[in-house]
Amino acid sequence: MTNAKGDHVPLSRVTPADLLIDETVRKMMGFAIELNAQIARFRGHCFDDVGALQALLAQEYGASVGGRKGNITLPTFDGTMKVTIQVADQLMFGPELQAAKRLIDECLAEWGAEAGDNLRAVVNQTFDVDKEGQINRSALFSLMRLAIEEPRWVRAxxxxxxxxxxxxxxxYIRFHRRDAADGPWRAVTIDLSAAA
Incomplete structure (x- = not known):
């Protein structure tokens, strides 16, 4: 057998545990690869079906169907199932973010105790990047909603x-169902966004 370094190891030198692990992983990967391909085909068919439906409705009514970005929700007639297409922007933050942080720090330093622990916590949470180096977006947008009129804060x-x-x-395409038209929605989870 070939090991991870590319060396050929005689089968007699491979432990039974390593053989069993290798066999188990290869069996599981065979199913995973096949299922991934099915999900990718299903995802393609779903988008084709929604696109065809939108084109048909646009032709029927002379107007496009769906939101400005392409968001659309399609419910069943009885209200127990729905398919939602959502288009989400992917954001990045430029160097202005560091200038904003400096201005906010200046405000907090000047305000001292008046700034309050809650505001300091929000600011610290906002600029505390997670393990992937991404800024906490929800905290950033919360910070932007604060109505503070101090000129430096406004510039920040x-x-x-x-x-x-x-x-x-x-x-993204999401599927939901419920037992009755007035019941709670339950997601039918299929991770289509990650399918190749």
Whole structure:
């Protein structure tokens, strides 16, 4: 057998445990690869079906169907199932973000105790990047909603807004069902966004 370094190891030198692990992983991967291909085909068919439906409705009514970005929800007639297409912007933050952080720090330093622990916590949470180096977007947008009229704070919020860059978008398809038209929705989970 070939090991991870590319060396050929006689079968008699491979432990029974390593043989069993190798066999199990290869069996599982065979199913995973096949299922991934099925999901990818299903995803393609779903988008084709929605596209064809939108084209038909647009032809029928002379207007496009779906939101400005392409978002659309398609319910069943009885209200127990729905398919939702969502287009989400992928964001990146430019160097203006650091300028905003400096201005906010200046405000907090000047305000001292008046700034309050809650505001400091929100600011610290906003600029604390997670393990992938991505800024906490929801905290950033929460910070931008604060109504503080101090001129430096206003400039900081302008810098935050200017730092936001849309670098692409990702389209998601989600499925939901419920037992009755007035019941709670339950997701039918299929990770189509990751299918190749």
């Amino acid at each position: 919020m302008e810098a935050l807004r200017d730092s936001i860059r849309v670098i692409g978008s990702k389209t």
